[in-house]
Amino acid sequence: MKILFVHQNFPGQFPHLAPALAARGHEVRALTAERNARKSPVPVFRYRNPPETTVEGAGRVYAEMSGRGLIAARAADQITAKTGFVPDVVFGHGGWGETLFLRDVWPNARHLTYAEFFYAATGRDTGFDPEFTQPGLMPKIAVTARKAHVLQAIADADAALSPTEWQASTFPAEWRPKISVIHDGIDTLRLIPNPGAKVQLADGTRLSHGDEVLTYVSRNLEPYRGFHIFMRALPAVLRARPKAHVVIIGGDGQSYGARPKGDKSWKQTFLDEVADGLDLSRVHFTGQVPYPQFIALMQISRVHAYLTYPFVLSWSLLEAMSMGAMVIGSRTPPVEEVIRDGENGRLVDFFDVAGWSTALTDALCDPEAAAPLRKAARETVVTRYDLRSNCLPRLVDFVESGQGA
The missing domain is CATH 3.40.50.2000 (Glycogen Phosphorylase B;)
Structure with missing residues (x-):
């Protein structure tokens, strides 16, 4: 298959998964921001950095995320036009807005989203620490407004992935059946106790x-x-x-x-x-x-x-x-x-x-x-x-088949 990862800071959550899929014979590429200087395990396409939004108020975050999504979609359209690359699977992080319009570019691909966290004005991180909680209605509205692009990402995806059960539980109940819980994986063969350290x-x-x-x-x-x-x-x-x-x-x-x-x-x-x-x-x-x-x-x-x-x-x-x-x-x-x-x-x-x-x-x-x-x-x-015996095989299966639970 042709597989495209999308993440502004690629490899992000995919440092093991992307090269593992390439090793299995898939044609794996990534779409990332032009400013991203991290070393990539697979070839990358880049989109230009979006301009800072001038929108204020509750719509600011969605304006920022959809602006990034627009630029990513235009880059995606150019990728196909110039290289002929048409992915079978698009796997992006739903928190950055990049994937919002990619189905419009590649309607026949299977779209997967990394569902890392769903915001809420109460009951999670916001308001947890009274020492740093801002009073009043507007801070709550600002947090609630951050849900829009994340909700759009999971609604438009064919399947979603969360690294922990609790992070999956932050998403609305109606979307929970769409989410497989598989951690990114820990390299327990490298990360071992060492009395000589x-x-x-x-x-x-x-x-x-x-x-x-x-x-x-x-x-x-x-x-x-x-x-x-x-x-x-x-x-x-x-x-x-x-x-x-x-x-x-x-x-x-x-x-x-x-x-x-x-x-x-x-x-x-x-x-x-x-x-x-x-x-x-x-x-x-x-x-x-x-x-x-x-x-x-x-x-x-x-x-x-x-x-x-x-x-x-x-x-x-x-x-x-x-x-x-x-x-x-x-x-x-x-x-x-x-x-x-x-x-x-x-x-x-x-x-x-x-x-x-x-x-x-x-x-x-x-x-x-x-x-x-x-x-x-x-x-x-x-x-x-464990990365090799548990998480990575399940992650590979999630991408290849859409089933990882």
Whole structure:
């Protein structure tokens, strides 16, 4: 078959699936934004970057997404006109608007959508954290307005895919039968425990497996991933554990939710809040790191903290578990789907700063007690999320046949 993936940041969620399909003899291509500099495992077509929309108010997001969709559709039309490429399957991410008009270009193709998350004004990420919830009606309307392009994408698709049961459950009940739940997959053969792991940080600090290391990871350090709660829990942890080191991986930017007020990043905002209670010689901010360094840090971690709003589950949680990390996670629905408290990790109420301090301190203090949880964490990922034995074969079948559940 001829298969086209569509994602502005390709390979996005498809780094394993696209080359696997190509290896099976399919002609696989991708359509992505011209600004996307990520290395692609398959040949790519590009669409030009859409201009910034001038629409204001509730229609702004749909105007932005449909504008991108229009440019992607024109690019798609030119692809066929200039190269003769007519896909049998089009598989795109429904959250970016690129797929909105592709059925008009290729009406005979089978259209699949990656149904990552469906917005709601209440009951999910919006309004979850009262500290950063904007009052009034208009913020709710702005969130509700974000549903339009996602709903259009799944309505127009022949089938949809979500990576977790909870993320699938965010979509309206009438669309749920259309969604297969298959995770993107975790490379458990590469992501393994390693008692010999060692890391040298940029400041010269050397850490190895067996050291008292607490880790935290997020693409960017921000409230959606509980960075404020984690930072507020740290002073008590460092007072109780004078030999502990904290390694915080993540950028200074903003991925989700509102931007901080003023010129400070979220990182600087919360660091300033608790800095007087921290021994900063033992708190290491690495920024975003190369993947091999992330692996080594997870392998030396004695305790790994993962917090999230009710939102998209991070790959990093499952990757850490695959490497046998002792994970303490927030008691929020995406995490509860993976971690069972006291069996393969620990759960703490998202907002319970004192509870986080206690749980992190206790786990740092007694690594032997966590050994069964570490083993069970890896077994969970190997059993449910392994790339080769579980997820990838089902993903391939989903694309080839439209059936993956």
